[in-house]
Amino acid sequence: MSDRGKLQQELKKKTPFTSLEQEVVLNLMRTADKVQIRFTRLFRDHDLTPSQYNILRILRGEGKPLPCMEIASRTITEVPGITGLIDRLEQKDLVARQRDGQDRREVHVTITPAGLAKLETLDQPLEELHRQVVGHLSPDELTQLNRLLEKARATLG
Amino acid sequence: MSDRGKLQQELKKKTPFTSLEQEVVLNLMRTADKVQIRFTRLFRDHDLTPSQYNILRILRGEGKPLPCMEIASRTITEVPGITGLIDRLEQKDLVARQRDGQDRREVHVTITPAGLAKLETLDQPLEELHRQVVGHLSPDELTQLNRLLEKARATLG
DNA sequence: TGTTATTGATTGATATGTAAAATAAATGGC
DNA sequence: GCCATTTATTTTACATATCAATCAATAACA
Structure with a gap:
């Protein structure tokens, strides 16, 4: 067919x-x-949503507190949605809020040790899942697919 | 780069x-x-959401009333989500509910003339948008992309 | 300086997706 | 025909996405 x-x-x-x-x-x-x-x-x-994981991953990658605006700019999530996401991550003690900067409008978000530990438990399973999902394509096909997706996205934003 | x-x-x-x-x-x-x-x-x-459009399109394509289960099976939406979707489409007079079948558990959903009219206003803009979005790829590239996406999806369910 | 504009974050309203449970109707076995 | 099971749908609860509006703090500027 x-x-x-x-x-x-x-x-x-x-x-x-x-x-x-x-x-x-x-x-x-x-x-x-x-x-x-x-x-x-x-x-x-692992008791996370994709958006929640994404924020934790960004915070770990940055290695220092980030304001909500900056987090929003690196995700699909619009700024208003960040508030609720941080709320729920804070309830689970995976991140913490701080108003320490000179600009007191900014809320700085930090990943906690518990948040880092949670991420670590996900690193291996995630790498494995990536392979499961597209691992049956050859390296050439993966490269080609990347190229075509990039080209498709080029005019979109 | x-x-x-x-x-x-x-x-x-x-x-x-x-x-x-x-x-x-x-x-x-x-x-x-x-x-x-x-x-x-x-x-x-056009005052629609993607899910709402999708349901209208399915109903038009079928040409006859469909039960909720059948609609759900043709969309991403899980069965419980269909109820609310149909509710909102019904409020806009784009679809109608009927309990006419032998099996009175089934709710048959029909697209109304207003629903068909709404779809017609979208046909041309949609075709145009499809071209806008991936039209800068050559036919060869589109075919290749289709092949790779199909192959990627093959193992996914 | 004082008024205005902008910015960062939150809140509220609406729509959706997901899971679990409830409800109602139909079916099958006896 | 009666009862347990299945089936179709709905309800409920929760997380998210989007948009509009709001609030507080800062910046811009006459």
């Missing part, structure tokens, strides 16, 4: 794709969705 | 990717996210 046929069957659509462009977009969204489901499951097993 | 460098800069990460697999996954999620944002905006301009 052709590639086109496969996706068509998967979506249970009766009509053929009207364009190659439409097929690519659907394919992209559907694949990303399935990948995300796998990662979401892993995070949930 | 290399592809790896570009994404790295974009995410403001300080450390290089630990693997090609990780890079592909991040690339995939990020690209899908940006594409989705564009479509979400278009739908919002």
Whole structure:
């Protein structure tokens, strides 16, 4: 069965794709969705959501407290959403808030030792999951896929 | 600048990717996210959400009333989420509920003339957006991208 | 200096996705 | 026909995303 046929069957659509462009977009969204489901499951097993993990990872990578604006700028999450995310991470003692800077409007967020420990328990499973998800593609295919995704994204932002 | 460098800069990460697999996954999620944002905006301009549009499109494609279970099976949305979606579409008179079948547990959902009209106003803008989003890739690249995305998704469920 | 504009963060409203449990109707075995 | 099970849907609870509005602190500037 052709590639086109496969996706068509998967979506249970009766009509053929009207364009190659439409097929690519659907394919992209559907694949990303399935990948995300796998990662979401892993995070949930560790009592985290993808957004929460992402913030912890950013804080660890930076190694110092970051204001909410800066966190928002590095995630999909809009600034108002950061507030609630930090609230829930703070309740779990994975991050802490500080108003220490000269600019007292800024709330600096720090990852706690417990937050760092939580991340460490996820490092290996995550690396393993990355391999599980796209490991069946050859290095050439992965490189090619990267190139095409980059090119697709180039005009988008 | 290399592809790896570009994404790295974009995410403001300080450390290089630990693997090609990780890079592909991040690339995939990020690209899908940006594409989705564009479509979400278009739908919002027409007072719809992506999920709402998706349900209308499915109903139009089928051409006859469908039970909630069937709608859920053709979307990302889990069954419980369908209820609220149909609620809001019904409030806008874009769909209607019927309990006409032999199995009176089933709620059949029909698209209304207003719903069909709403979809028609979206057909052209959507086709145009598909081209805008990935139209700068050559047909060869689109075909290649489709193949790689299909292959990536093959092991995912 | 004092008024205004901007910025960082929060809150509130609406929509969605997910999981668990509840409700109601249909089905199968006896 | 009765009862346990299954099925279709809804309800409830929680996390998130988006947008608008608000509040406090700072910056800009006449």
